[in-house]
Amino acid sequence: MLGLVILSAAIAAPAGAQSKLQEVLGRGKLIVGTGSTNPPWHFKDEKGELVGYDIDIAKVIAKGLFNDETKIEFVTQASDARIPNITTGKVDITCQFMTVTAARAQQVAFTIPYYREGVGLLLLKGGKYADYEALKAAGGKVTISVLQNVYAETMVHKALPEAKVDQYDSVDLIYQALNSGRADAAATDASSLRWFIKQNPGRYQDSGYGWEPQTYSCAVRQGDPDWINFVNIALREALTGVEFDTYKASFEKWFGETPPAPKIGFPSELR
Template sequence: MDQKDKAAGMERRGLFGLGAMLGGAAALFAPKGAVAQTLGKSKLQVIKERGRLIVGTGSTNPPWHFEGADGKLQGMDIDLARLLAKSLFDDESKVEFVLQGSDARIPSLVTDKVDIVVQWMTVTPGRAQQVEFTIPYYREGVTLLLLARGAKYQNFEALKAAGNAVTIGGMQNVFLTEWVRKALPQAKVDAFESPDATLQALNARRVDAYMADQSAARWLMQQAPGRFVDAGYGWMPNSYASAVKPGDPVWLNWVNTVYKEAMMGVDFDTFAASYKKWFGIELATPKIGYPAEFS
């Protein structure tokens, strides 16, 4: 072996040694979730061994996740989380909820603080670079909420025909005017600091309609039957899905299986009951025979 070969061999051994040291340091300081994945365990196996599911969610946004009069969490997201726990342990109570703001959804996943986020999370290409989304469980959008009785305008066509005579209220954000004018190009726009303030303005007839998420509008109509009505036009569609940490196809596939069979199969009755309770939507029973998703 000449001097050049000897030098190359020493360099390889040196790099191997450095790699081993760095690998050892990384293993020492890595979070438990990362160690589990290094050992080849899926999150699914980790959760089963732990004996409970840890879910990131919120507590202030009905009908998705909020505290009832008894102080307990409820809502569509909470129902889905309990369905996952029931499917894991045959016990829907074996779930621990980590309450967090919307800005904590991705950080809590990538740091292994939670196993899954079930928190009305809109699917976007940007977020999909940081997390892996499940199949969607709701198609959201915005709509116009009207007073059912005594309102100047009774539906979307009347609002549009009125042009700049119409005032639309909504929660203050940088996109409010842009979103309203996608549907009503000539409408005036009035911004409020909260959904409650916007609703009060509608009740007092200071605005002609309230631009709200369709799910929120459905919830309000459920809570006050006969008081409010949907104007009959929805726009700005987006999909809600749960999210998991990237790199674990076993866990993602399992969650997707539970969600799909809730929407199409063995747990349809449970899923349909939640849709009826929170949105007032009667889901049609999936047809028997050839799977509709492949037709």
């Protein structure tokens, strides 16, 4: 629930210790760890500037701090640096499509979620199979292209138990297999699927089924309740409150769909 502050390791800071919130305000800019090669999350545009959904989420936090989303410094980092750069203080926060797990929550404190990822099935519009139900009904006649991974076949078979699974060593190749007819659908991250559909209007469609859910949150250093509380408020008010229009525009831009508007009246996240 969005209203719940996630305090996975909210150990009180030592008496007299300065909160990260005061440190960032005093510095005058927010330092954010993120990636640079994974659209629609974080990548460089034609001007060489970092853009994407993770980047917009970070800007929401910067705006909450300084009423100025440009007061931010991005530190590009590999995925395996996301936790070390938090724990060593190299960055104030990591916003880099980071999956929440109990094991990771022993090392960092996670914010409220800002996206729920999963696996989806990309179809050609007007193709042989109209949706997930048609794929499932076809059983073993269906071929699914997927990025090569030790778990890829098991993952696909959770949704389509009888399907043939063809694995490829790049995302481009799984799309090429679909385009050429070698595959009837491509299994990929739901966010990538939505981004790809938006980039190719009228050519592809979502099967309408998703599975393998995982939560994406930003991460901060443990032991600083003031800092995580501030970040959670900034994110909550983007998802459900005064900054919703900014959040909505970002979600539409990167995923091609409109998030549900917050209902006026009783805060539904408290139910």
